[in-house]
Each structure stands twice: as structure tokens, then as C-alpha cells.
Amino acid sequence: MNKKCFVISPIGQEESDTRKHADDVYETIIRPALHECEIDPIRADHMDEPGKITDQMIRAIRDYEISIAVLTDHNPNVFYEIAIAQAWAKPIVLLILKGQEIPFDVKDYRVVEYDLEPRNIYNGTWARMVVSQVKKLLSSDHKPKGLIDTTDLIKTSDSHGYWLSRTSKEFGEAPRYEDIVLKATACCDLLGISLSSWSRKSSSEALLKIAKSNCKVRILILHEDYIALNHLINNELPAQDFSSTKKEINDMFEHFNKLSGDNPNIKVRQIQNGAIHFQLILTDQEALCLQYLYSRTGSDSPLLRYPTGSPLYDAVRDEFNTLWELNKDN
Numbered sequence: 001m002n003k004k005c006f007v008i009s010p011i012g013q014e015e016s017d018t019r020k021h022a023d024d025v026y027e028t029i030i031r032p033a034l035h036e037c038e039i040d041p042i043r044a045d046h047m048d049e050p051g052k053i054t055d056q057m058i059r060a061i062r063d064y065e066i067s068i069a070v071l072t073d074h075n076p077n078v079f080y081e082i083a084i085a086q087a088w089a090k091p092i093v094l095l096i097l098k099g100q101e102i103p104f105d106v107k108d109y110r111v112v113e114y115d116l117e118p119r120n121i122y123n124g125t126w127a128r129m130v131v132s133q134v135k136k137l138l139s140s141d142h143k144p145k146g147l148i149d150t151t152d153l154i155k156t157s158d159s160h161g162y163w164l165s166r167t168s169k170e171f172g173e174a175p176r177y178e179d180i181v182l183k184a185t186a187c188c189d190l191l192g193i194s195l196s197s198w199s200r201k202s203s204s205e206a207l208l209k210i211a212k213s214n215c216k217v218r219i220l221i222l223h224e225d226y227i228a229l230n231h232l233i234n235n236e237l238p239a240q241d242f243s244s245t246k247k248e249i250n251d252m253f254e255h256f257n258k259l260s261g262d263n264p265n266i267k268v269r270q271i272q273n274g275a276i277h278f279q280l281i282l283t284d285q286e287a288l289c290l291q292y293l294y295s296r297t298g299s300d301s302p303l304l305r306y307p308t309g310s311p312l313y314d315a316v317r318d319e320f321n322t323l324w325e326l327n328k329d330n
Helices: 017-036 053-063 076-087 118-123 125-137 174-182 201-212 242-262 311-326
Strands: 003-008 039-043 066-070 092-097 111-114 153-155 161-165 187-192 216-222 266-271 278-283 286-291 303-307
Touching: 003 017, 003 053, 003 076, 017 039, 017 066, 017 092, 017 125, 053 076, 066 076, 066 125, 076 092, 092 125, 111 125, 118 125, 174 201, 174 278, 174 286, 187 311, 201 216, 201 242, 201 266, 216 242, 216 311, 242 266, 278 311, 286 311, 303 311
Parallel strands: 003 039, 003 066, 066 092, 092 111, 187 216, 216 266
Antiparallel strands: 153 161, 161 303, 187 278, 278 286, 286 303
16 A cells, blocks of 8 residues: 655635646646655545544644645645644655745755746656655655654653554544554454444445455454443443443444455454453554543543554554454354
């Protein structure tokens, strides 16, 4: 799967001079450069996901591998989005039309000064410069520095970073989890009480897609007769109910069994032995761990992301493997 780049740009109204210029820069410089780098460019007006475009934009800047920003005409929204990228310590390439002043706040950054002269476009002059910048910024030697320290990134003594969303709803709704799964290439493990959010058609398609590419998928959910199930459900919380949870478990077990019938790379087991303390998505790229709290619903509980190879990634991987073997007959 290709990397992604969020394109930060003035867009303007359709048929406006601003839109025409933005489209020209995108089509003749940015897209050809990213195509050469095997990176998919996505601009805000290309997003068709339902929900607030500002939230989607912030998530894209945070989660995509790189951003490109067009400073031309000094659009305030562009500088707002650049600040978000820099605060998250995300790599970003800056472009500006030749002859325009480079604002003071970004004068210390390398900026590609382009024009739209036919000869330069034909020769790929500015696209090559963008390619060079992208490759440098994505090289293992480059470590972008954030503008501010953030409590959302927890650093441990071994230099591993763990991203923390104070609540899972800050991270996003169900499609965000599908994005994590679709990055898996070798393995993907799911663990939870019922995993009812995976009943969506798009979620099933995501699991089947990676399974068809020979990615091994293992799914662990509770058994409806799990001895401590009633102690995991707080009936005082909204949308928490023992009877409905048991039904969800049964429905999801049947759902996942059907998926496993459609692809042998998907395996499903139910937990009757051992205990679970979190909901988990574990891939060969990273782990997403939603902590189960009796006092809160899942959407209000903290969510952590552990990079592969980190001690916490190894810990939740070992926990999943232990529970998988412990329940091999279920």
C-alpha cells in the first residue's frame, strides 16, 4: 500500500483564479512528483468521508507520512494547517510562487519557489525538486522537530514513542480502525468483548482485503458464557446492557465465522479461559490498545498506539498470543 501525502493548499471556489492556480500546481508539480515517489496525494476537496472536514484534515496531517503546503497568496488556512503539521513533528514540503515574499515564520525552512512556465513544467523542473525534498524528509536520517512538547506523545527511557488519545472518540470513529488494518501486510489480530464495531460492511471488506493478500487474521472475542462477563458490563452506563452484549457476542461470532468461511486466512476463537483488559488491534505495523474501564464507555476510554518493536507492543502481542493458545479448543 502506498504512503499518503496531505496537500495543504488554497482551494477557493470552483472556476475562481485561486482554484485554477491550485489545480495547476497540483496537477503539474505535486501529483507527478508524488507519483514518482509512489505516494498518494490527497487534498481536502478530494475527501469524501462523512464528517467534519476540519477533523479529517487534522487526522490526515497527523497520520499521513508527509504533507506538502502551497504558501502562494499567504492563505491563513494554509498557515494554520502548517502549524498543525509542525506541532505534530510531521515532515512537510513548502512551495511558493516565484516573486512572492516568503513569510517570516517559515523563512528558516527550505521552500521550493516554482513558476508555471510551460518549459519548466514540461521539463519537470519543479516536480524534481519536490521529489528531492520528499525523499530527504522521508529518509531514515531525517527527524523532524516539533514546535511544542505534547502530552499526547509519551516518551520512555528507551526512546520509544507512544501516542495517547485521552478518549477513543478523539482518535475517531470506526473507519479510522479500518485504515490501521489496511496497512497490515503479514498479520492482523483483533481482540475484544464483542468487537461489534466490526460488523460494518466496510470493516468486513477491509479484513477480507488483507486476508486475500495473504495477511493472517486472528480474531478473539468473548464467549457468551464467559464466567465474568456480567462483571465487565456496567449497566449504569449508556449503551451498556448484559443481555444486549450477549446477543452482540453471538451475532459477531457468527459474523466472523462467515468471514473465515470466505477466506482461510481468517481464524476466529472465543475466550472462556483467561481475562481481557483491553480491546486490541495488532498488526505488523503497530498496536492500537483501547483500555477497558468499568467507569467509562469505550468511546470515553483512553486509546494508545504502540509502534512495532517497542516494549509495549511486544507486551500486548504476547498477551494476545497467550490468550489465543489458551483458547485453542473454543
